[in-house]
Amino acid sequence: MNDVIFDRVALIGLGLIAGSMSLAMRRAGVAREITGYARSQATRDTAREIGLVDRVCDSAAAAAEGADLVVLAVPVGAMGAVAAEIAPVLKPGAVVTDVGSVKRSVLEAVLPQIPEGVQFVGSHPMAGTEHSGPRSGFAELFDNRWCLIVPPEQADEGEVRRLEAFWAALGATTERMDPDHHDIVCAVVSHVPHLIAYTMVGVADDLRRVTDQEVIKFSAAGFRDFTRIAASDPTMWRDVFLTNKDAALEILGRFTEELFALQRAIRTGDGDTLHDYFTRTRAIRRGIIEAGQDTDAPDFGRAKKSV
Amino acid sequence: MNDVIFDRVALIGLGLIAGSMSLAMRRAGVAREITGYARSQATRDTAREIGLVDRVCDSAAAAAEGADLVVLAVPVGAMGAVAAEIAPVLKPGAVVTDVGSVKRSVLEAVLPQIPEGVQFVGSHPMAGTEHSGPRSGFAELFDNRWCLIVPPEQADEGEVRRLEAFWAALGATTERMDPDHHDIVCAVVSHVPHLIAYTMVGVADDLRRVTDQEVIKFSAAGFRDFTRIAASDPTMWRDVFLTNKDAALEILGRFTEELFALQRAIRTGDGDTLHDYFTRTRAIRRGIIEAGQDTDAPDFGRAKKSV
Structure with missing residues (x-):
């Protein structure tokens, strides 16, 4: 059992990566509560049915409100819109990350939406399978896999380290890289x-x-x-x-x-x-x-x- | 234990495929004696040292002489020259096959060399690893893998079936195909x-x-x-x-x-x-x-x- 790293974690998107993160967070005991949201009603229903997270919300903002870590686990092209949607409710001191496979365009789309007092740091867990959807996750997905950490310029070193500790607790090995x-x-x-x-x-x-x-x-x-x-x-x-x-x-x-x-x-x-x-x-x-x-x-x- | 299908089998070339064939033949008991030849002295020495075949010969002709089945297990570009070398000593009634990944050019290079009374039928075992050489073989290489059988026109149906039974005994599933x-x-x-x-x-x-x-x-x-x-x-x-x-x-x-x-x-x-x-x-x-x-x-x- 690790120590809790983030009290409440919000997963925006409930596919393979987010689902696996929830299961890996529970395995490691690094979060006290995990909330989640998915755009599709069917995905939310499935997530509720299988208890994928502690609380499935009906909007991204409801899931993100009060969270200490918000994970954007949606396709790269949707990151900016989701960031704009949750921005007004983000808790001061919260960390926002993403799990996209591309980083320059995510930083450009997301950073302008992030309010003062909130830290965005990109993540790219290099793990996956050919399966997708809320039933495809498993706790071991990140074990011994790389997670690239992509902080924007002038990121807070303490928060970057906290995010690295979080991914390490989920099983991944982290490495920092600049976006380009x-x-x-x-x-x-x-x-x-x-x-x-x-x-x-x-x-x-x-x-x-x-x-x-x-x-x-x-x-x-x-x-x-x-x-x-x-x-x-x-x-x-x-x-x-x-x-x-x-x-x-x-x-x-x-x-x-x-x-x-x-x-x-x-x-x-x-x-x-x-x-x-x-x-x-x-x-x-x-x-x-x-x-x-x-x-x-x-x-x-x-x-x-x-x- | 299968019945013996060919009394004496000669392997020309002693790499991954031929080595695995020898081990698979022994496992299945389909040959009474296995002879072998490789162009490189070092390969022949290794094959002798590890007992890869029953008798390592110092020329392709010596290995092929008296064999009931001769397997050409050399790169596709060398098939014609090897066939010409062994042609004079081939036993009447013998079957010659190859294990090349290409068939039209092998048929064109080998068929003109094959004397009357000897039957050539192409084989392509679709199995391999990234390793090569006489130490890389293992008896299970062909298990549940395809072996494509490519008979020339007017091939003797009985001999084609005999070769199919041979590959089946080595673990492969056979399928006939025309060369093109x-x-x-x-x-x-x-x-x-x-x-x-x-x-x-x-x-x-x-x-x-x-x-x-x-x-x-x-x-x-x-x-x-x-x-x-x-x-x-x-x-x-x-x-x-x-x-x-x-x-x-x-x-x-x-x-x-x-x-x-x-x-x-x-x-x-x-x-x-x-x-x-x-x-x-x-x-x-x-x-x-x-x-x-x-x-x-x-x-x-x-x-x-x-x-």
Whole structure:
């Protein structure tokens, strides 16, 4: 049992991340009361039914009123509007954070709404599954995962540390980053890989010479990893690309440039270029295994399933 | 214990696939003697040291002589030369197969070398790991995996069935396919996804604004699945792209076309196009889970690792 870090925590949005936060907060005992709000009546009903938070409110302001920590857990494109809605009721001394995958645009949308005496500090818990909605959360989601902490300039150091302690209590390892660097790192390790996976799955789906049934049957040959990351929440990912446009387009430009070089090597039969390129990429994989971010078990740590 | 299907089996090449075949053959008891040959002296020494096969020979011909089944387990680009080398010693009534990831070019390279009275039938076991070499094999590699069987025209039906029974005894589920269809299906589900993964890993490695350390630390955000498939054997993959050029270039062309459409949607802020596309790709993922080719556990079936 940790000590209480925030007396009352309000979760605005009750999807995978917020639901998992509620369960992880209870596991750690870091909050005395957890309130919650979701825009959809069905989500609020489900949250009440399964007791996801202590009190489900019928407006974002009602949930945020009197809270010591307010977590904006809505798609990135909705952050500014939600911040404006709760601003009038925010308690002096409260901390507001978000859990969005993009940071520059969230800071720009949210900071102007935050009243004096309230501290906003961005969070980005790098954890997720392909599932969404109030029933998809689980207390272990953040265990041993990174949570990037993105304070605005002149943030109060004490409040930033308090938020870091909060995420650590939920199981995450925190690291501070400035918003622009955050957005380019995430474009490389997450946003563009997701876009590429979506595209490859779309190509397979369109190709009439190969049936859907064949794509599915033979997916273990490499394609499965693409479908895994292409199944995430469409609204969340739409907003990521609309709000992290510059970094995403920069990385996409580099990607297509390199892909065309390899495509040319295939067309011209330049085996040396292909071999050199494929040799170089092995090193990063080794680094990931050494960093403990994956397993090198022969079956990649997957449970064997019968077909 | 199965019945013996081939009295003597010769493995030409002693890497991950051949090594796993030897261990799986012993587990199933489908061969009385297993001979083997590898081009590299070091590989032959290791194979002798660990007893990977019953008898390690110093030439491909010595291993193949008198064998009832000869398995060509070398990179696709080397198949024709190996077939020519062993052709003079092949036993009448023998079956020759390969384990290459491409089939049209293997048939074209190998078939002209096969003497009368010997039957060639292609195999493609769709199983692998990122490891290679004689120590990387394990008996379970083919369990519940597909093995595509690609008979040439006018193949002897009895011998094709015998080869199917052999792969089934090694744990695989077989399916017959004609060579051209095989090559396009594999371009979609395996070859192009691998090329894309290699490219994305290369981009990350090149990007000086994001350190290698950051790419590795935050890889769980999606990028890890790319490095997983980008770590396979460079020689094998070079040969795949050189020999399945037409299908790979066709699928790559479709991929870049779709990627550019999404890139344009990002640039113009067209959220509807992005949302529609991302929604459509979820269906294939659901299909893969329903087909039992992956797990829908919240952590994707991965063991949790500390960082």
